Amino acid sequence: MATVNGIANISLNKSLMDMINKCLLAIGEIPYPDTFDTREFQMGTDAETARRLVEDNMLGIQSQGWFFNTDYNLELVPDAISKEIVIDPNIVRLDFGITENNRYNVVRNKVYDYKNKTTQIEADKIIADAVSIVDYDELPIEAYLYIAFKSARMFQQKVIGSLETDSFTMRDEIQALSDLQRLQLQSQDYILSNQKASTRTHNGYLVSGLYGSKGRRGF
Numbered sequence: 001m002a003t004v005n006g007i008a009n010i011s012l013n014k015s016l017m018d019m020i021n022k023c024l025l026a027i028g029e030i031p032y033p034d035t036f037d038t039r040e041f042q043m044g045t046d047a048e049t050a051r052r053l054v055e056d057n058m059l060g061i062q063s064q065g066w067f068f069n070t071d072y073n074l075e076l077v078p079d080a081i082s083k084e085i086v087i088d089p090n091i092v093r094l095d096f097g098i099t100e101n102n103r104y105n106v107v108r109n110k111v112y113d114y115k116n117k118t119t120q121i122e123a124d125k126i127i128a129d130a131v132s133i134v135d136y137d138e139l140p141i142e143a144y145l146y147i148a149f150k151s152a153r154m155f156q157q158k159v160i161g162s163l164e165t166d167s168f169t170m171r172d173e174i175q176a177l178s179d180l181q182r183l184q185l186q187s188q189d190y191i192l193s194n195q196k197a198s199t200r201t202h203n204g205y206l207v208s209g210l211y212g213s214k215g216r217r218g219f
Helices: 016-026 046-062 141-159 167-188
Strands: 070-076 091-095 104-107 110-113 126-132
Touching: 016 046, 016 141, 046 141, 141 167
Parallel strands: none
Antiparallel strands: 070 126, 091 126, 104 110
């Protein structure tokens, strides 16, 4: 059986329900069917607590900005009539860099021009680096397992509160994070050619500046 970063290349049902079931299995509870509607969980139950924890981790981990959910040099075009730029709700962070674009920021889901104190953008377009939230089935297997194992470990500690019982999930979480970080580095091929809107670090992997990805893959 083929493996990727030590993980068996088998079919995986990547979903919110699957992550919730991993949390429940971590405390010895019977998992729900994959087709169960997660919106039907009763308030205060372990399953509902696990759901909230998984959703928080999905947002928190992805908002750090990884190769699979970061778009560099994204063009934002103002509406022809209102001249406003309304941000897609899946975008959790925009970085306009340190050029003249640094006068822009996001206020109430719209691009705000700090210099002119308005949401009406006069420029034809604005360039920014964007971090978005992708759905469960769109996550790379390494990212999916990291979020799942971290959620299971946190859920186990929250419900049981024992440091001894979470040893397996802790090791799984560390291994999954290591696999994800390795894939992050392999996917970037950083060189000293800055081709991005921002010169800030993304995800803590660079000491100074963002570098272009024109490496061995010829991008």
